[in-house]
Each structure stands twice: as C-alpha cells, then as structure tokens.
Amino acid sequence: MQVVKYMFQPHGDDRGQLISLEEYNDIPFRIKRVYYMYDTVADVVRGHHAHKKLQQILVCVHGSCKIRLDNGKEKKVVALEKPYEGLYVSNNMWREMFDFSEDAVLMVFASEVYDESDYIRDYDEFLKFVREHPEEKKENEG
Numbered sequence: 546m547q548v549v550k551y552m553f554q555p556h557g558d559d560r561g562q563l564i565s566l567e568e569y570n571d572i573p574f575r576i577k578r579v580y581y582m583y584d585t586v587a588d589v590v591r592g593h594h595a596h597k598k599l600q601q602i603l604v605c606v607h608g609s610c611k612i613r614l615d616n617g618k619e620k621k622v623v624a625l626e627k628p629y630e631g632l633y634v635s636n637n638m639w640r641e642m643f644d645f646s647e648d649a650v651l652m653v654f655a656s657e658v659y660d661e662s663d664y665i666r667d668y669d670e671f672l673k674f675v676r677e678h679p680e681e682k683k684e685n686e687g
C-alpha cells in the first residue's frame with residue numbers, strides 16, 4: 546500500500562504561518578464538506594469503517610494523532626503531527642484514528658456531503674466490497 550501524504554505550502558513571514566488549500570490545486574477533488582474533531586477523549590479509537598465512494602484529506606491542524614489504514618490486504622499506521630501535512634484516504638479503505646493528543650484537532654476535507662449509506666461499518670462486508678470492486682483502486686490502495 547502506498548501512503549499518499551501531501552505537504553502543503555506554508556506562507557510564512559515574521560507574523561507566523563498561513564496555509565491555504567484550494568480544491569483541485571492542493572486538494573485533489575472538489576471539496577463538498579469540511580469537518581473536524583477535537584476534545585477527543587484519551588485512548589479513544591474513532592472510525593472503524595470504510596467508504597464506498599468518499600475520498601478525504603486528513604490534516605491534524607493542532608496536536609497529533611495516528612491513522613490506521615487497511616486496504617483489506619495490508620495495514621499501515623501513519624502519524625499526523627504537522628499542520629502542513631495532509632493524508633489522502635481513498636474510498637475502499639478501512640480507517641481508524643487513535644492516539645490523539647489532548648490538544649489534537651483533526652480536520653477533514655471530503656469529496657462528498659455526509660451520506661450514511663456510503664459507510665461500510667462491518668469489516669467482513671468491507672472485505673467483500675473490496676473483492677467485488679478492485680477497479681476502484683485509488684492512490685493509496687497499493
């Protein structure tokens with residue numbers, strides 16, 4: 546599995562840093578939704594699902610956390626600890642977010658609006674879906 550991390554360009558000057566993210570330029574899809582999580586309780590693991598269609602870029606804009614990616618064949622853990630790093634997470638990818646620092650803010654840029662029917666929450670169903678949709682391989686599915 547190839548992990549795709551984007552390094553965003555900070556526009557730094559003597560006042561500090563600023564990052565600007567544009568759809569299609571910095572984010573490889575049209576951004577239809579942005580959400581973020583914060584005040585995550587210690588030792589909590591979020592996620593435990595995949596998506597049929599949704600693509601996302603995850604940015605830990607403050608603090609740190611880890612993301613476990615699983616394409617049904619291989620698993621990888623990616624640390625997010627810089628506000629200028631974005632992790633691309635394709636559809637057909639089981640994901641778990643864990644090891645959040647107390648101050649972590651995890652921001653997500655999503656290619657689709659929220660749609661509960663796009664979620665695959667059962668791991669066996671995910672494995673079946675991946676077997677049946679091999680043509681939907683995206684950048685980090687290896």
Ligand code: T46
Pocket residue numbers: 578580582591592593601640642653659
């Ligand atoms: C994903 C990972 C990285 C909404 O109403 N709208 C939204 O856009 C989202 C994302 C969630 N919700 C509601 C649904 C639940 O009642 O917020 C609650 C928590 O969502 P969920 O349990 O799905 O959160 P996570 O952290 O397990 O997963 C989220 C995204 O849902 C998911 O798409 O890839 O972050």
